[in-house]
Amino acid sequence: MHIWGAEVFPSPTNKTHAGREIRKKYPNTAGSLGIAISEAVEDAASHKNAKYSLGSVLNHVMMHQTVIGLETKQQLKIAGEKPDVLVGAVGGGSNFAGLVFPFVKDKIKGQKIEFLAVEPTACPTMTHGPFCYDYGDTAKLTPLLKMYTLGHGFIPPGIHAGGLRYHGCSPLVSLLVNKGIVKPVSVTQTQIFKSAILFAQTEGHLPAPESAHAIHVAIEEALRAKKQKKSECIVINYSGHGHFDLAAYDNYLAGHLKDYHYPKELIHKALAELKGLGV
């Protein structure tokens, strides 16, 4: 970012009211996507020359990303395959929705196909959060969204898949989880790095830790199919490479990574703040 001329301030910064308040309350916080969104929205609202562009969660972002699933459909057709399982990692939900949404109609019409949405155990929004109205950011600047949420005040532990450290989830993906069309799964960070390394060694691509969540579950699905002596077509969304995550791989290989399981107390505290929003 510096190379292309940006001035970079790690969030929470002292440049916004939201950032300063968070720093006062949690001086050693690792930050979160919810906090960064509050700062970005505030900055855009208070500067005439600034615009805020949504990167995930909202419906129009999900729709734009469906080019992924539409292309996947074409590729599968060329390969003469029908998918049995589609797997994607979920932070805000956009890469997962992009892959899966074009196949939802097929499932509703009766095609046997499983959609697996993978999240970290450290930020288990879909597997442990309620489906209710909440803010999309920590400082409550966004409109309320009906979604699975751990509470806008929840700051996830500092795992390496930073893109999955979001307290909420796309309302459209949330609705499909709620209707039982999408199945949520949570996995730990040591599991995903182990699978990422197996993938790199066999496929020659080093995945982003976020994408490695999908890769891990795809490997588990493949082993399940093998055990059941079934030949299945399992599709993953490779949402990004891990070339900017080499320090994380270093930490994993040095045995420094910790797993965080469902941080119950932190989540209960954050959910208590949702009283009055329909929880």
Ligand SMILES: Cc1ncc(COP(=O)(O)O)c(C=O)c1O
């Ligand atoms: C490589 C990668 N994959 C997945 C995600 C998760 O975001 P989303 O759920 O919106 O696709 C991120 C977010 O930053 C990411 O960087």
